[in-house]
Amino acid sequence: MEPRDFIREIIRKDLADGTTSKVVTRFPPEPNGYLHIGHAKSIFLNFGIAEEFDGACNLRFDDTNPAKEEQEFIDAIEADVRWMGFTWAGAPKHASDYFDTLYTWAENLIENGKAYVDDLTADEIREYRGTLTKPGRNSPYRDRTADENLDLFRRMKAGEFADGAKVLRAKIDMASGNINMRDPVIYRIVKKPHPRTGDTWCIYPTYDFAHGQSDAIEGVTHSLCTLEFEDHRPLYDWLVENLPTPARPRQYEFAKLNLSYAVLSKRRLTQLVKDGHVDGWDDPRMLTLSGLRRRGIPAVAVRDFVSRLGVTKSDSVVDPALLDHCVREYLNKVAERRMAVIHPLKVVIENYPEGETEMLDAVNNPEDDAAGTRQVPFGRELYIEHDDFMEDPPKKFFRLGPGREVRLRWAYFLTCNEVIKNDAGDVIELRCTYNPETKGGDAPDGRKVKGVLHWVSSAHAIDAEVRLYEHLFVDPAPGKDRDFIEALNPDSRSVLENCKLEPSLADWPVGEALQFERLGYFAPDPDSTAAKPVFNRTMTLRDTWAKIQAKTS
RNA sequence: UGGGGCGUGGCGAAGUGGUCUAACGCACCGGUUUUUGGUAUCGGCACUCCUAGGUUCGAAUCCUAGCGCCCCAGCCA
Numbered sequence: 001m002e003p004r005d006f007i008r009e010i011i012r013k014d015l016a017d018g019t020t021s022k023v024v025t026r027f028p029p030e031p032n033g034y035l036h037i038g039h040a041k042s043i044f045l046n047f048g049i050a051e052e053f054d055g056a057c058n059l060r061f062d063d064t065n066p067a068k069e070e071q072e073f074i075d076a077i078e079a080d081v082r083w084m085g086f087t088w089a090g091a092p093k094h095a096s097d098y099f100d101t102l103y104t105w106a107e108n109l110i111e112n113g114k115a116y117v118d119d120l121t122a123d124e125i126r127e128y129r130g131t132l133t134k135p136g137r138n139s140p141y142r143d144r145t146a147d148e149n150l151d152l153f154r155r156m157k158a159g160e161f162a163d164g165a166k167v168l169r170a171k172i173d174m175a176s177g178n179i180n181m182r183d184p185v186i187y188r189i190v191k192k193p194h195p196r197t198g199d200t201w202c203i204y205p206t207y208d209f210a211h212g213q214s215d216a217i218e219g220v221t222h223s224l225c226t227l228e229f230e231d232h233r234p235l236y237d238w239l240v241e242n243l244p245t246p247a248r249p250r251q252y253e254f255a256k257l258n259l260s261y262a263v264l265s266k267r268r269l270t271q272l273v274k275d276g277h278v279d280g281w282d283d284p285r286m287l288t289l290s291g292l293r294r295r296g297i298p299a300v301a302v303r304d305f306v307s308r309l310g311v312t313k314s315d316s317v318v319d320p321a322l323l324d325h326c327v328r329e330y331l332n333k334v335a336e337r338r339m340a341v342i343h344p345l346k347v348v349i350e351n352y353p354e355g356e357t358e359m360l361d362a363v364n365n366p367e368d369d370a371a372g373t374r375q376v377p378f379g380r381e382l383y384i385e386h387d388d389f390m391e392d393p394p395k396k397f398f399r400l401g402p403g404r405e406v407r408l409r410w411a412y413f414l415t416c417n418e419v420i421k422n423d424a425g426d427v428i429e430l431r432c433t434y435n436p437e438t439k440g441g442d443a444p445d446g447r448k449v450k451g452v453l454h455w456v457s458s459a460h461a462i463d464a465e466v467r468l469y470e471h472l473f474v475d476p477a478p479g480k481d482r483d484f485i486e487a488l489n490p491d492s493r494s495v496l497e498n499c500k501l502e503p504s505l506a507d508w509p510v511g512e513a514l515q516f517e518r519l520g521y522f523a524p525d526p527d528s529t530a531a532k533p534v535f536n537r538t539m540t541l542r543d544t545w546a547k548i549q550a551k552t553s
Numbered sequence: 554u555g556g557g558g559c560g561u562g563g564c565g566a567a568g569u570g571g572u573c574u575a576a577c578g579c580a581c582c583g584g585u586u587u588u589u590g591g592u593a594u595c596g597g598c599a600c601u602c603c604u605a606g607g608u609u610c611g612a613a614u615c616c617u618a619g620c621g622c623c624c625c626a627g628c629c630a
Contacts, residue, residue: 004567030630065629122628131626133555167628177556179626188628207630231557231625253558255623260564266630308578310566312559315623319564322579332592367592398590407588441588452588518589545590 005311023055031073047086059088066194080289117152135175216245296513296523296538340516344383362410398450406451413438461500
């Protein structure tokens with residue numbers, strides 16, 4: 001199904017009437033943080049359009065502010081875009097690659113009387129700018145001669161002035177209703193080393209003075225950005241029209257992705273990392289691409305998710321359940337099944353010979369015959385899930401209870417005879433019997449058993465740590481009614497020790513998700529060691545029983 | 554009270570004057586199947602398109618007037 005949205009409609013028209021011969025887009029992150037799932041939407045849009053229309057998409061870093069940008073972020077961003085499965089045209093580009101040209105164009109503007117050096121302080125500039133409803137006033141420095149401006153600007157470049165002492169401003173219209181047109185600052189003094197240009201420069205162009213021009217230099221035809229830049233479009237156009245740019249790019253704006261129960265702004269993500277509310281940019285609870293990856297979420301599922309989002313101009317908040325659905329839908333088809341018990345309850349099968357072990361066949365993936373089968377060891381002592389036993393089961397509970405019979409997956413029917421408790425009254429062990437006639441899980445008399453339990457042989461189990469995750473926030477719109485930090489979910493992560501895995505789970509590749517039967521999808525964390533595997537829960541399974549319980553209570 | 558946008562079911566979103574008693578996906582509700590209470594499958598879920606007028610034989614789609622929401626006053630992007 002071919003995607004249709006207003007941007008693609010514009011492109012089709014431009015291609016049809018000859019406005020555009022080859023579509024060129026760009027994905028333009030600022031290297032001041034890691035990419036998150038909102039960026040995935042933009043990546044998918046920009047790279048996707050380039051692929052669909054046989055065009056090209058550049059990766060271009062918007063690195064005009066050395067005060068905030070770092071090489072670490074540049075590297076991480078490149079890795080994340082690759083992980084998403086896209087290839088940018090040629091080498092990665094940087095706005096800083098064009099600093100020489102941008103500087104020359106600034107001088108052109110000055111020579112044409114369309115820019116001036118302003119000595120006002122930041123506070124004064126703000127005051128002169130006016131307000132949303134009141135027009136601004138001209139700076140007293142607005143009418144300097146071109147020669148004087150040129151001299152001053154060159155001395156700014158030469159490092160003669162301190163940070164903030166002077167700026168270069170475009171001379172447009174201090175009375176404009178659009179505040180971006182009230183003589184915007186286009187160059188400022190920042191005496192900080194730049195990750196790519198070192199200390200070649202001590203003046204840097206602002207976003208507005210770099211973005212459209214970079215688009216033009218690269219031959220970008222359709223420059224796609226988010227809604228908050230709509231007000232900047234007149235300035236984008238003014239600059240492209242008043243500068244000797246080699247091309248005439250056009251900017252189009254679409255609504256960025258918002259997700260409920262999440263926070264996606266770079267400022268807030270940075271705060272979570274810096275203040276230690278999470279364990280870094282790739283914490284599996286973070287909706288960063290590196291966090292999703294670490295949690296075991298496949299790039300295919302992320303792409304599927306963003307492909308289902310609307311590309312429109314209306315602000316929207318997407319239900320994270322849609323992401324969950326995409327992850328489950330994909331993993332259900334490809335993930336192998338294994339058995340693991342995360343809340344172990346000991347079961348002793350009294351009629352099973354002491355010290356004996358047998359190997360039973362288990363299907364690796366019922367959705368994919370090619371995944372084959374494996375052998376799972378079975379013995380007298382097992383672990384089952386504590387939640388799968390209730391001493392006093394309610395009506396609709398069809399798992400194990402005193403005197404009840406269930407099926408052990410791929411193994412035998414099992415009946416509970418006796419419940420053993422500790423002094424505190426907690427159930428700590430079950431004494432059961434199995435039916436040797438039901439090997440493999442089929443009853444010879446064809447009788448039905450409703451409950452099917454997963455299990456792990458205690459003699460063969462691998463001990464592991466399992467980390468469970470929930471939404472990082474408890475509020476649907478964190479930050480709306482209280483500081484977003486207060487909306488942090490205290491139970492967003494729970495760490496379970498002494499979980500029991502079937503032996504085939506040894507050395508499962510880091511990051512590759514599989515299904516723990518009846519529990520969910522899990523993937524080994526990089527923290528895993530040979531001695532102790534650590535699994536992250538990638539995603540739960542849909543849980544109808546949990547719903548029934550919730551409704552009953 | 555300046556400028557720029559946006560308003561279709563719980564959420565996202567098709568729809569561009571008649572085929573709209575409004576696609577599709579998610580969520581939700583119910584049935585069937587099932588050695589995962591998973592998957593699959595079947596069915597339900599907007600007399601109505603922010604509101605009010607108007608134009609028209611006919612409007613979610615055109616006009617007018619309201620109302621609501623978002624963004625902008627960084628030498629951030």
